[in-house]
Amino acid sequence: MEQLTNLVVSEGELANIARVLGRLALDTSASYTILLDKSGQLIASQGQQGQRDLTALGALMAGAFSSSRQVAEILGEHDFRSILQQGVQENILSNLIGEQWLLVVVFDQQTHVGLVKVLARKSGEELERVLDRVRHGASEARQQVVNVQFRSDAASAIDSLFQD
C-alpha cells in the first residue's frame, strides 16, 4: 500500500480526536487511550497514563502491531486489524484505523474485554472519518507550516545541535 508523505493534524481535528479518545476511556473505564500513527508517532492520548514514557510506548506498540501483521501475512491472514495483549494487571487492545493510525486502549481487569472491543470499534469508525478529513486537507495545511524559511532555519538548528 502506498504511504502518505505527510499528515497534518489541525487544532480542530485534534480536539475531535481528544473527544473520541476521552469518551472511549470514560465509557470503558480504561486506564488510558492513545492514538498513534502506524509509524509509531504519538498523535494524542487521554486518561491516566501517569509517568509512563509514551514516546517509547508508541514506538513499541506500533512495532509490535507491524510485526504481528507480518506474522498474519505469513499465515495467510490478509485482513489483520486488531491485537489484544493480556497481562496480569493490564490489558492492551490495538486496532488499526484506516491503514494509517492505531487506536490503543490500556485497561485493567475491572473492565470487560468485550465492552472495550465493541466501543473501540465504534470509536474507530469516528476516527476513520477524522483521518479522511485530515488526508484531504494535508497539502494545504502543510504549505502553511513548512516553507523555504522554515527548512533553512531547521537546517541551521540541525547543524548547531548535532555536532561531535
Next chain:
Amino acid sequence: MALINVAKREIQCKIVYYGTGFCGKTTNLQYIHSHAPRPARGDLLSIATESERTLFFDFLPLDLGQVHGFRVRFALYTVPGQVLYERTRVAVLNGVDGIVFVADSSPEKLEENFQNLLELEMNMRRMGRDLGSFPFIMQWNKRDLPGAVPIPTLDRYLNRRRAPAFAASALTGEGVFPTLRAICKAVMGSL
C-alpha cells in the same frame, strides 16, 4: 510519514538505519546517544538478544527544539540486520521518512551489502516508494579496518543512485554526526 501536529505545534519524522548484520547501525545510535547534547536526546531503547544483536529494533528519540514555533522531533530506528529478520525489517520501515544505509566496508561483506540494498529497494517499492526520490543517505562504515574496500569501489557497486555518502567509523564516532545531519536535512527538505 512525517506527522505535522498543528495543535500541539509539533513535527515528528522517522529515520531508519538499514544495513547488514554487524555493519554498525546500533553503534551509530549509541554514539549519537552518548554525544548529542542532553536536552536533544531521549532514552535509547534496544530490543536485543542475549548476544546483544538487535532482535527487533533500537529506538532513539531526538528533539531539535523549536523551529518557527514548532517542536521538531526525529525518531531514529535501526533494523535487525541478519538475513532471517527480513519481515521484521519491513515492519520497522513502516511510515519511514528517511533512510541511512550503513554499508560495511569489509571486502567479505560487499556481496551481503549488495543483497541487503536490493532487499531495501524491493521493500520500498512494495510501499509505493522509490529510493531515488526519497531522503536516502549512504554511510561507508568501518573505514578504520585494514583492507577496507576503497570508497570509489563501494560507490560504483552500491551507490548507483549517487546518494550523498559519508565515510565513517562508528566505533570512534567519525562520520556519525555528518551522516545524521545529512539525513535530518534531507527529511526536512522533503516535508
